[in-house]
Amino acid sequence: MTEPEQKPKTLYDKLWQSHIVERQDDGNCLIYIDRQIIHEVTSPQAFEGLRQAGRQLANPEAMLAVPDHNVPTGADRATAINAEDSQIQLDALTKNCKEFGVEYIPMLDDRQGIVHIVGPEQGFTQPGMTIVCGDSHTSTHGAFGALAFGIGTSEVEHVMATQTLILKPQKNMRIDVDGRLGAGVTAKDIALAIIGHIGTAGGTGYVIEFTGSAIRDLSMEGRMTLCNMSIEAGARSGLVAPDQKTFDYVMGRTKSPKGAAFEQAVAYWKSLPSDEGALYDKEIFLRAKDIAPQVTWGTSPENVLPISGVVPDPNDVENPERKVAMQRALDYMGLTAGTKLQDISIERVFIGSCTNGRIEDIRAAAAIARGRTVHSDVAAWVVPGSGLVKLQAEEEGLDQILIDAGFEWREPGCSMCLAMNADKLGPRERCASTSNRNFEGRQGPKGRTHLMSPAMAAAAAITGRLTDVREL
Amino acid sequence: MDKFLKLRAIAAPLPMANIDTDMIIPQQHLKTIKRTGLGQFAFSNIRYHDDGSERADFVLNKPAYRQAQILVTGPNFGCGSSREHAPWALKDFGFKCVIAPSFADIFYGNCFKNGILPIILPQETIDLLLDDAGRGANAIITIDLENQEITGPDGGKISFDVDPYRRHCLLNGLDDIGLTLQKKDVIQNYEAKKRLSQPWLFKG
Numbered sequence: 001m002t003e004p005e006q007k008p009k010t011l012y013d014k015l016w017q018s019h020i021v022e023r024q025d026d027g028n029c030l031i032y033i034d035r036q037i038i039h040e041v042t043s044p045q046a047f048e049g050l051r052q053a054g055r056q057l058a059n060p061e062a063m064l065a066v067p068d069h070n071v072p073t074g075a076d077r078a079t080a081i082n083a084e085d086s087q088i089q090l091d092a093l094t095k096n097c098k099e100f101g102v103e104y105i106p107m108l109d110d111r112q113g114i115v116h117i118v119g120p121e122q123g124f125t126q127p128g129m130t131i132v133c134g135d136s137h138t139s140t141h142g143a144f145g146a147l148a149f150g151i152g153t154s155e156v157e158h159v160m161a162t163q164t165l166i167l168k169p170q171k172n173m174r175i176d177v178d179g180r181l182g183a184g185v186t187a188k189d190i191a192l193a194i195i196g197h198i199g200t201a202g203g204t205g206y207v208i209e210f211t212g213s214a215i216r217d218l219s220m221e222g223r224m225t226l227c228n229m230s231i232e233a234g235a236r237s238g239l240v241a242p243d244q245k246t247f248d249y250v251m252g253r254t255k256s257p258k259g260a261a262f263e264q265a266v267a268y269w270k271s272l273p274s275d276e277g278a279l280y281d282k283e284i285f286l287r288a289k290d291i292a293p294q295v296t297w298g299t300s301p302e303n304v305l306p307i308s309g310v311v312p313d314p315n316d317v318e319n320p321e322r323k324v325a326m327q328r329a330l331d332y333m334g335l336t337a338g339t340k341l342q343d344i345s346i347e348r349v350f351i352g353s354c355t356n357g358r359i360e361d362i363r364a365a366a367a368i369a370r371g372r373t374v375h376s377d378v379a380a381w382v383v384p385g386s387g388l389v390k391l392q393a394e395e396e397g398l399d400q401i402l403i404d405a406g407f408e409w410r411e412p413g414c415s416m417c418l419a420m421n422a423d424k425l426g427p428r429e430r431c432a433s434t435s436n437r438n439f440e441g442r443q444g445p446k447g448r449t450h451l452m453s454p455a456m457a458a459a460a461a462i463t464g465r466l467t468d469v470r471e472l
Numbered sequence: 473m474d475k476f477l478k479l480r481a482i483a484a485p486l487p488m489a490n491i492d493t494d495m496i497i498p499q500q501h502l503k504t505i506k507r508t509g510l511g512q513f514a515f516s517n518i519r520y521h522d523d524g525s526e527r528a529d530f531v532l533n534k535p536a537y538r539q540a541q542i543l544v545t546g547p548n549f550g551c552g553s554s555r556e557h558a559p560w561a562l563k564d565f566g567f568k569c570v571i572a573p574s575f576a577d578i579f580y581g582n583c584f585k586n587g588i589l590p591i592i593l594p595q596e597t598i599d600l601l602l603d604d605a606g607r608g609a610n611a612i613i614t615i616d617l618e619n620q621e622i623t624g625p626d627g628g629k630i631s632f633d634v635d636p637y638r639r640h641c642l643l644n645g646l647d648d649i650g651l652t653l654q655k656k657d658v659i660q661n662y663e664a665k666k667r668l669s670q671p672w673l674f675k676g
Contacts, residue, residue: 041502041503135553154556155581164652166648201576204548262672437552440518
């Protein structure tokens with residue numbers, strides 16, 4: 001089977017075509033999967049399926065396991081009595097990895113953390129790969145120019161048994177952000193502004209490639225934040241073309257290729273960026289200077305506005321279904337139309353998650369916290385995305401700055417991003433959160449989430465209300 | 473997996489946009505290591521009061537819809553988390569078919585893996601089906617996957633599209649892991665070539 005070589009290809013076209021094992025007549029393709037990361041919540045049923053069918057793993061070396069969703073994040077995590085059902089999932093992961101020969105990073109290992117932070121950190125994530133995980137935020141790894149996407153447990157099992165998936169090609173979308181970001185504006189604000197622009201279903205059926213000078217100027221951490229939230233725009237995968245920044249990040253990590261193999265890999269990775277003249281099915285152009293710090297006001301990530309905005313009025317909406325949805329969101333959030341976003345007071349702050357739990361995020365929070373004090377009505381948490389992020393932050397003294405300001409410095413895990421364990425909001429508690437979803441109940445039943453960047457969340461912790469970090 | 477041929481069942485209307493998988497199955501119910509038993513928790517945050525009693529106004533708590541096997545709902549259904557617990561919960565409740573103007577990609581794929589047929593139809597057609605579904609226990613709809621046709625309670629016909637491979641798997645109740653394993657040689661050939669061209673991806 002030969003490809004039409006002359007046609008310019010996008011980064012996604014190249015990733016897709018280089019992983020086709022077989023094309024079916026019906027348009028579906030058998031796609032090779034280079035890497036799979038697993039965690040305790042979406043893997044037990046897959047292992048159980050293998051066991052029942054008497055199947056083995058196709059390639060245990062292509063897998064890495066780490067618990068994250070359910071692990072306690074308090075200082076006493078080693079001895080804390082975990083909820084019985086949480087412990088069952090952790091024990092199942094330990095047992096399954098041992099039985100099937102999968103490399104496993106246990107909870108008390110320094111390398112433990114959120115799957116999407118651990119993969120890149122360990123060099124498990126590399127450009128040009130296909131990477132899957134039973135978690136929708138697998139899109140994060142697209143920051144390296146890898147085709148990475150979240151899958152359900154049945155697909156986890158399919159990859160375990162066959163190292164492949166049966167997939168249909170997605171369409172190509174390009175979102176170009178040109179120019180320089182203003183002070184106090186971050187990758188998170190770009191992500192939220194994009195979602196506000198195209199909506200949570202805007203990227204459905206597409207892979208989004210982020211291009212433009214504002215994207216190239218982002219650090220690898222920033223690119224991961226951006227690709228992480230592609231799924232909130234409906235796209236299963238986000239992509240940023242690999243460049244020198246990418247190669248420098250990957251070089252020297254535990255699982256990265258070394259020496260001549262690294263040089264050989266880089267030569268290949270340099271062939272991945274989209275060709276001049278490659279066609280996209282959809283293109284969107286944004287200017288970096290138009291993006292202000294963003295906060296969400298409702299129960300969908302597309303319910304987002306610049307911090308200077310006011311809570312919108314359902315009466316201004318023509319479409320009857322949207323009017324009803326907006327009113328429902330305002331009722332749930334306990335907000336009144338017309339209220340200035342900066343007048344909304346908060347009781348909780350969560351800085352962490354696979355979106356914003358990296359070292360750059362902790363630095364941004366500490367820079368705001370330095371010499372200031374958390375508002376007396378606010379309980380503010382910082383949950384590093386991995387043990388290595390935590391150690392690095394402690395080496396830089398960031399933990400002490402945050403603790404001195406009144407933040408609680410915790411152990412790594414998904415924590416209050418999805419609130420599976422004791423880390424959650426109480427009913428009607430309002431939280432400034434650096435996580436990725438503000439759905440009803442996401443951070444705890446009846447909890448109220450406002451999504452924003454780490455600097456904005458830290459600023460909210462200090463003032464006790466949603467705050468424009470540029471004016472602090 | 474059970475074969476999906478023809479389904480004649482009650483349709484329940486849930487006309488909300490952007491129903492996310494957190495709403496379909498909240499995180500507090502994800503701590504299971506089984507695929508079954510989640511039906512009681514489907515939509516739990518909007519289906520039950522804080523004390524665990526049922527909310528009478530929620531559609532699936534109404535006597536007419538307790539046996540519903542078809543869900544007619546709004547656009548972007550199943551957005552958010554990739555948790556397959558969402559289709560597991562729907563299936564365990566009794567749903568075998570979800571009809572919406574659009575679905576989120578991951579959820580859409582997860583349905584087929586569990587014998588649930590997701591059908592995409594234009595909003596105008598959904599509006600008609602929502603009307604039909606509003607008739608309670610009389611809202612009997614027939615889904616014929618073989619002929620890709622829906623028959624409404626009054627005999628009106630609506631045709632729908634579905635990916636041929638996924639249709640084939642549903643009609644025959646096929647386990648696609650078994651099918652893929654039959655292609656082991658092709659996969660190994662691909663892998664052997666890759667070991668030569670991208671050796672850094674493999675250990676030794």
